[in-house]
Amino acid sequence: MKNQRLDKIIASQTSLSRKQVASFIKKGELTVDGEVVLSPDAKADPEKSEIIFHGELLDYRKHVYIMMNKPKGVLSASTDKNKKTVVDLVPDELKRDGLFPAGRLDKDTTGFLLLTDDGEFAHKILSPKNHVVKTYRAKIEKPISSSDIKTLEKGITLKDGTSFKECEINTLSDDKTEIEIKICEGKYHQIKRMLAFVNNQVIGLERVSMGNLTIDKVLKEGECRLISEEERKLISDFDE
Numbered sequence: 641m642k643n644q645r646l647d648k649i650i651a652s653q654t655s656l657s658r659k660q661v662a663s664f665i666k667k668g669e670l671t672v673d674g675e676v677v678l679s680p681d682a683k684a685d686p687e688k689s690e691i692i693f694h695g696e697l698l699d700y701r702k703h704v705y706i707m708m709n710k711p712k713g714v715l716s717a718s719t720d721k722n723k724k725t726v727v728d729l730v731p732d733e734l735k736r737d738g739l740f741p742a743g744r745l746d747k748d749t750t751g752f753l754l755l756t757d758d759g760e761f762a763h764k765i766l767s768p769k770n771h772v773v774k775t776y777r778a779k780i781e782k783p784i785s786s787s788d789i790k791t792l793e794k795g796i797t798l799k800d801g802t803s804f805k806e807c808e809i810n811t812l813s814d815d816k817t818e819i820e821i822k823i824c825e826g827k828y829h830q831i832k833r834m835l836a837f838v839n840n841q842v843i844g845l846e847r848v849s850m851g852n853l854t855i856d857k858v859l860k861e862g863e864c865r866l867i868s869e870e871e872r873k874l875i876s877d878f879d880e
């Protein structure tokens with residue numbers, strides 16, 4: 641990592657603007673390797689230097705990856721004029737510029753949503769050609785038959801020409817109204833439209849996993865936490 645301006649480094653790791661950061665720096669709120677630095681345009685390498693801002697050691701991360709248990713009624717978007725968004729739910733200490741949900745869950749869908757400021761990673765996990773499996777649990781109106789499962793598993797094309805690729809479906813309840821569906825795509829209302837194709841209806845939908853990473857059960861709806869590098873690789877390790 642190259643040397644960067646200190647105001648830029650701090651602003652990139654917090655929800656503060658560069659102007660706000662600069663005024664804190666001028667007041668003596670920042671040290672680099674133990675030395676107070678008063679000029680916001682002084683430079684340092686955030687991966688090599690020990691930077692303390694506001695009395696706290698900067699845990700520098702080029703990008704953040706946040707696991708959220710999305711609640712019902714909240715939009716999968718960064719901002720909205722009237723409605724609450726998933727980014728609004730992120731606590732200040734995890735917030736940073738450019739945070740967005742990597743893929744959308746419908747307003748009434750709950751469960752695992754990944755928020756990040758890493759556009760490249762988001763693009764890779766969402767692209768169907770990379771085969772990152774997203775696992776959902778759905779409560780459906782009527783029992784699903786084995787022939788409906790076979791139809792959907794093979795892949796379908798709707799009347800409007802939209803097609804959904806192969807998927808995997810398992811029943812979770814004896815009455816066959818609770819199912820697990822694994823898909824590699826993320827098309828608009830995909831699971832709802834798949835079930836509608838076999839004359840059924842989704843009445844509750846939760847995403848439980850992305851790749852091999854499953855939602856942390858300690859997260860209540862609306863809560864989130866950072867995910868580690870190891871966990872991020874469980875979603876997908878594109879370097880391998």
Ligand code: URA
Binds near residue numbers: 831845
């Ligand atoms: N499929 C849907 O229908 N809705 C979601 O939110 C996700 C997948």
